[in-house]
Amino acid sequence: MKFRDEYRDAEAARRMVEAIARTVTRRWTLMEVCGGQTHSIVRFGIDQLLPDTITLLHGPGCPVCVTPVSYVDKAIEIASRPEVILCTFGDMVRVPGTQGSLSTARSRGADVRIVYSPTEVLEVARAEPQREVVFFAVGFETTAPANATAAIQARREGLGNFSMLVSQVLVPPAITALLAAPDNHVQGFLAAGHVCTVMGYQAYRPIAERWQVPIVVTGFEPLDILEGIYRCIVQLEQGRAEVENQYSRAVRRGGNAVAQAAMDEVFQVTPRFWRGMGEIPDSGLGLSAAYADLDAERRFGSVTAKQETRGECMSGLVLRGERKPTDCPAFGKQCTPDHPLGVTMISSEGACAAYYRYRIHQRQAVTESE
Amino acid sequence: MCLAVPGLVLSTTGDDALTRMGRVDFGGVIKEINLIYVPEAKAGDYVLVHVGFAIAVIDDQEAARVFELLQQIDEAAGTQGVAT
Numbered sequence: 421m422k423f424r425d426e427y428r429d430a431e432a433a434r435r436m437v438e439a440i441a442r443t444v445t446r447r448w449t450l451m452e453v454c455g456g457q458t459h460s461i462v463r464f465g466i467d468q469l470l471p472d473t474i475t476l477l478h479g480p481g482c483p484v485c486v487t488p489v490s491y492v493d494k495a496i497e498i499a500s501r502p503e504v505i506l507c508t509f510g511d512m513v514r515v516p517g518t519q520g521s522l523s524t525a526r527s528r529g530a531d532v533r534i535v536y537s538p539t540e541v542l543e544v545a546r547a548e549p550q551r552e553v554v555f556f557a558v559g560f561e562t563t564a565p566a567n568a569t570a571a572i573q574a575r576r577e578g579l580g581n582f583s584m585l586v587s588q589v590l591v592p593p594a595i596t597a598l599l600a601a602p603d604n605h606v607q608g609f610l611a612a613g614h615v616c617t618v619m620g621y622q623a624y625r626p627i628a629e630r631w632q633v634p635i636v637v638t639g640f641e642p643l644d645i646l647e648g649i650y651r652c653i654v655q656l657e658q659g660r661a662e663v664e665n666q667y668s669r670a671v672r673r674g675g676n677a678v679a680q681a682a683m684d685e686v687f688q689v690t691p692r693f694w695r696g697m698g699e700i701p702d703s704g705l706g707l708s709a710a711y712a713d714l715d716a717e718r719r720f721g722s723v724t725a726k727q728e729t730r731g732e733c734m735s736g737l738v739l740r741g742e743r744k745p746t747d748c749p750a751f752g753k754q755c756t757p758d759h760p761l762g763v764t765m766i767s768s769e770g771a772c773a774a775y776y777r778y779r780i781h782q783r784q785a786v787t788e789s790e
Numbered sequence: 791m792c793l794a795v796p797g798l799v800l801s802t803t804g805d806d807a808l809t810r811m812g813r814v815d816f817g818g819v820i821k822e823i824n825l826i827y828v829p830e831a832k833a834g835d836y837v838l839v840h841v842g843f844a845i846a847v848i849d850d851q852e853a854a855r856v857f858e859l860l861q862q863i864d865e866a867a868g869t870q871g872v873a874t
């Protein structure tokens with residue numbers, strides 16, 4: 421496929437790895453903040469190609485993983501009402517609340533439907549006017565415009581049976597929260613390419629300056645990620661801390677203005693609780709006053725904050741990049757994608773799932789060939 | 791979740807900026823895609839698609855930039871393995 425295969429070329433990747441190896445003179449720790457990038461890194465073994473002096477940490481890059489228990493509980497409560505059809509993206513149905521997930525609610529009779537696109541929710545609302553159709557809308561900035569457009573179209577069509585339970589999160593405030601943590605040791609960031617396709621990268625400049633970290637907007641294919649790492653390392657070695665755009669084939673400085681306008685119309689910035697990270701100021705989106713009538717919390721009662729339960733799962737530490745999945749004693753033993761103990765194993769984009777999918781099999785393949 | 795896939799715009803329908811759709815080819819699989827965020831997109835362009843919405847038109851020239859960078863890096867290092 422064009423614009424994909426050429427960035428998976430092994431020879432080009434090898435040349436970029438060599439360039440990195442020639443550039444690096446000391447230890448550096450970088451973090452990517454996107455589950456898609458984490459997946460590529462683990463899948464293509466990018467971390468294993470790099471010199472030992474470079475450590476890649478995987479950040480809170482999965483919106484499903486950071487959705488708090490309280491929202492999942494609320495979604496289950498709403499979905500369990502007989503008049504409701506609850507629609508959401510596939511990964512969300514397995515995320516556990518205090519008691520069970522949307523998937524278990526469905527097996528008890530709740531009408532929970534998986535959608536690929538927010539526009540499908542509108543199709544459901546049109547087809548079933550006698551039911552209340554609730555869209556559990558999660559995502560980073562990449563998904564926010566599409567989710568916003570569902571609200572705009574519902575309003576335009578006068579779909580009175582459509583509402584949204586919104587748990588949208590924003591990336592730059594999370595990066596700031598990670599940098600502000602007293603034990604932070606991340607020295608450079610790969611910023612999530614598709615988030616920046618929508619938002620541009622101006623918001624990262626003050627962060628790079630204030631915390632003196634290079635931030636490189638990076639794509640998702642192996643060569644993109646290697647170039648992002650290369651640019652980060654060049655900056656670190658030269659003592660620079662700037663924002664650069666590796667993913668210029670899809671990211672413009674100001675992002676996508678039309679998409680941003682849709683977001684601005686429907687959403688407003690709110691404080692948001694992140695699973696594993698706690699409350700981060702200005703890190704979420706909720707419905708704006710103009711769209712408050714579409715707020716499922718208004719129709720079905722508001723979400724009440726709950727204490728997160730702590731078990732043997734260390735997904736909170738994994739989400740903050742403080743532990744690798746393989747550091748967890750339960751990884752691949754008590755905890756697998758079929759019997760997940762934590763959200764980073766449940767979501768296909770979670771770091772634990774990526775390590776399980778690509779590393780366990782790799783290890784088996786190695787042992788088998790020995 | 792932020793997965794976005796490049797696809798080739800085959801044709802577009804609708805002039806209304808708010809409802810513009812396109813038929814987009816993803817390596818042989820053709821889907822109807824919402825084009826409202828890429829008013830500039832036309833048949834023959836590659837777009838980046840996320841949850842049924844195109845979020846950017848891929849810039850051909852910028853797409854080649856990484857290979858130019860590799861060339862420069864190799865030349866600077868004198869490791870020209872690409873003389874083939």
Ligand code: SF4
Pocket residue numbers: 732733734735738745748749750751752755756760761762763764765766772
């Ligand atoms: S491997 Fe399982 S138990 Fe361990 S941190 Fe990951 S999700 Fe939690």
